[in-house]
Amino acid sequence: MAVLSAKHALDTAVEAARWAPSIHNTQPWAFSISREEISLRADTDRKLRVGDASGRELLIGCGAALFTMRTAMRCEGFEPEVRILPDPDRPSLLATLRPGVEVPPDESIKVLGRQIERRRTHRAGFADVQVPxxxxxxxxxxxxxxxxxxxxxxxxxxxxxxxxxxxxxxxxxxxxxxxxxxxxxxxxxxxxxxxxxxxxxxxxxxxxxxxxxxxxxxxxxxxxxxxxxxxxxxxxxxxxxxxxxxxxxxxxxxxxxxxxxxxxxxxxxxxxxxxxxxxxxxxxxxxxxxxxxxxxxxxxxxxxxxxxxxxxxxxxxxxxxxxxx
CATH class of the missing domain: 3.40.109.10 (NADH Oxidase)
Incomplete structure (x- = not known):
């Protein structure tokens, strides 16, 4: 059962990562799953060659996808084990993530998880309502x-x-x-x-x-x-x-x-x-x-x-x- 649960957590994490924000919604990421580990890679074909020549905004979007996967995995009851930039010889490999110890999600994690598909970028003014x-x-x-x-x-x-x-x-x-x-x-x-x-x-x-x-x-x-x-x-x-x-x-x-x-x-x-x-x-x-x-x-x-x-x-x-x- 634990193996099946870990597999479900991996699949859920990748599914959730698709909803992360990115510049112009370019979605500049690619994922693979092998040996109960997710690899997050930069999809450089989606980089803005003019506006983001350094790739800074691309990596910010991929970082958002990484946090989304961490959150989704925690919602599934696993503490994620993350390595960022694990291999200097593979610069496009930005992070790896695998299910760690089983930890029941608390309400604060569930709150974040429920917003993954609901969150939207706004592109206009706001209503005259104060943010506390x-x-x-x-x-x-x-x-x-x-x-x-x-x-x-x-x-x-x-x-x-x-x-x-x-x-x-x-x-x-x-x-x-x-x-x-x-x-x-x-x-x-x-x-x-x-x-x-x-x-x-x-x-x-x-x-x-x-x-x-x-x-x-x-x-x-x-x-x-x-x-x-x-x-x-x-x-x-x-x-x-x-x-x-x-x-x-x-x-x-x-x-x-x-x-x-x-x-x-x-x-x-x-x-x-x-x-x-x-x-x-x-x-x-x-x-x-x-x-x-x-x-x-x-x-x-x-x-x-x-x-x-x-x-x-x-x-x-x-x-x-x-x-x-």
Whole structure:
């Protein structure tokens, strides 16, 4: 029975990992199961060659998938044994995971597990509903447990600076045809049957401006795509937060992804969603300015806004047959 349970835990973990967040929903991961062990590999064919030349965002997405597998395995009653970057000669092998000792899941783990398929990325403003400070503090502790730091930006002036950096990066990228073509590669047209990328219903055709304005990715670039949902009642910025790490290597990028997913699942359990703004982090000079001026020397890995939305968008994920190597 224990062998059968371990096999079920492995299968459940991989099934759950498909629902992790990734830049433009590229889903840049591949899995294999051998000898009761899952191998997580980077699918470099799905890397953004222009916006993510270093692979930082790819590894953050894979780190989120790793935390999702850890959570799913714990929900199945096993403490996962994880090795990160186990083989320097195989750089695409990011982690291995196997069921360890049997441990009944506590309620906190079950809470996270129930959000794996429910969590959604938001791509517009938020409703004018305050996110409790106590929840933000708990999210910060969740990030810390994974080796990262989540810092809410409380100063209105600092929020304006981050919004301005996002606007600047968005403006520069919009003038670069390479960025635009790479972006629309992952933007689905209405009625698309694709199982990756961002569905047309998943972003607004024309997003309402927040104050200060945090521009969204222009997935409808030169197309009449996107949701026509009324966004007039959802223009709040929400809580702006920075996810940072003390270093900036492959290990830290994976740590950031695990921290990100821990934060997102916990927030989702309390009805809070996240909108991501990585434009400024894709431009070296702006990212370094942010690190020096607003991150106390820590490396910014994600800019996000946290808030409440009453939209319930669908998401798409590739079937297991496409992510199993």
């Amino acid at each position: 400070d106590a929840l933000i503090e708990r999210l910060a502790r969740a990030a810390m447990e994974e080796g990262a730091r989540l810092t809410p930006v409380r100063s209105p002036r600092a929020v304006k600076v981050i919004a301005a950096l996002t606007q600047a990066a968005q403006g520069v990228q919009a003038q670069d045809q390479r960025f635009s073509l790479e972006l629309i590669r992952w933007a689905q047209p209405p009625g698309s049957s694709r199982t990756d990328g961002v569905p047309a219903e998943g972003y607004p055709r024309q997003a309402m401006r927040t104050d200060p304005d945090f521009p969204q990715r222009d997935y409808s670039w030169q197309h009449d795509w996107g949701s026509q949902a009324d966004q007039r009642a959802a223009t709040s910025v929400g809580v702006v937060a920075l996810l940072t790490t003390p270093g900036d290597g492959r290990q830290e990028w994976i740590d950031a992804g695990q921290a990100l997913q821990h934060v997102l699942l916990y927030a989702a359990a309390y009805g809070v969603s996240a909108a991501f703004h990585t434009q400024a982090l894709e431009m070296g000079l702006l990212r370094e300015f942010l690190r020096c001026e607003l991150c106390s020397g820590q490396y910014p890995q994600m800019i996000m806004r946290l808030g409440v939305t009453f939209d319930d968008k669908d998401s798409v994920r590739r079937p297991l047959s496409e992510v199993m190597a």
